[in-house]
Amino acid sequence: xxxxxxxxxxxxxxxxxxxxxxxxxxxxxxxxxxxxxxxxxxxxxxxxxxxxxxxxxxxxxxxxxxxxxxxxxxxxxxxxxxxxxxxxxxxxxxxxxxxxxxxxxxxxxxxxxxxxxxxxxxxxxxxxxxxxxxxxxxxxxxxxxxxxxxxxxxxxxxxxxxxxxxxxxxxxxxxxxxxxxxxxxxxxxxxxxxxxxxxxxxxxxxxxxxxxxxxxxxxxxxxxxxxxxx
Numbered sequence: 336x337x338x339x340x341x342x343x344x345x346x347x348x349x350x351x352x353x354x355x356x357x358x359x360x361x362x363x364x365x366x367x368x369x370x371x372x373x374x375x376x377x378x379x380x381x382x383x384x385x386x387x388x389x390x391x392x393x394x395x396x397x398x399x400x401x402x403x404x405x406x407x408x409x410x411x412x413x414x415x416x417x418x419x420x421x422x423x424x425x426x427x428x429x430x431x432x433x434x435x436x437x438x439x440x441x442x443x444x445x446x447x448x449x450x451x452x453x454x455x456x457x458x459x460x461x462x463x464x465x466x467x468x469x470x471x472x473x474x475x476x477x478x479x480x481x482x483x484x485x486x487x488x489x490x491x492x493x494x495x496x497x498x499x500x501x502x503x504x505x506x507x508x509x510x511x512x513x514x515x516x517x518x519x520x521x522x523x524x525x526x527x528x529x530x531x532x533x534x535x536x537x538x539x540x541x542x543x544x545x546x547x548x549x550x551x552x553x554x555x556x557x558x559x560x561x562x563x564x565x
Contacts, residue, residue, distance in 0.1 A: 340465060341383070341411040341465075341523070342383060343409070344384065344386070345386050346387040346413075346414055346416065347397065347401060347415045348390070348416050349392045353418065353551060354416070356555040357387065357555050361380035363376035363385060363387055372391075372399070373389055376388075381559065381562045386408045386410055388404050393484050393509065394439075394509065394512035397509035397513050398516045401512075401517065405520050410522065411523070412524065412525070414527065414558070415510055416557065416558065417509065417528060418530075419432065419507040419510075422497055422503040424533075426505070426533070428530055432477070432478065433470045433528075435478055435479070436460065436462070437460045437462070437479075437510045437526060438481055438482070439452075439482055440496050441483030459479070460517075466524075469561055470561065472564055473557070473560045473561060478504040480504060480505050480506070481500055481505070482512060485508070493533065529550055529554070531546050531547070
């Protein structure tokens with residue numbers, strides 16, 4: 336029987352809605368800690384040691400939570416799960432997408448940097464190939480995820496992202512900052528997001544609200560399937 340490459344899995348999500356079912360089903364227990372940020376939950380699931388953290392929304396929160404996770408628990412890999420808005424026009428509500436690459440849509444450091452590139456760092460952060468391979472075998476579409484500190488709610492905002500990143504699948508507020516942190520600390524990383532809306536889809540409020548009732552199930556189902564393949 337082969338020994339798993341990733342024995343200790345770090346899970347990161349911005350909100351309780353995105354991780355509650357994973358926490359409850361796996362019986363993860365809140366860690367005793369002196370600080371209040373982030374909140375960690377520990378346990379085992381499908382033969383793997385799990386460290387789950389809720390980061391809060393945005394690039395700074397997610398980067399700090401990721402760093403704390405790395406320093407305190409030394410995970411073999413980090414998986415970020417949660418919601419995202421669609422950029423690709425053929426994505427529908429609840430569709431999972433994985434970030435093979437992550438970029439900032441709200442960063443410009445001037446020439447000679449690419450738009451979205453933090454000077455001195457890669458123009459785009461690549462996810463771990465082993466995690467991506469397992470994700471593809473789960474039938475999940477992989478591509479570019481764009482991150483920034485804003486809710487994208489207007490057609491013109493989506494159009495601006497599409498104009499700069501025509502191949503982008505989705506937009507969120509945390510994936511790239513976690514990818515940057517994992518790059519700097521050499522931790523394998525993968526973001527997987529579930530489409531909550533598009534800025535130009537005409538999605539009804541009821542549909543959007545129902546999505547948030549289901550997202551924890553989406554995340555749980557993906558993580559369960561992925562752990563069976565890595």
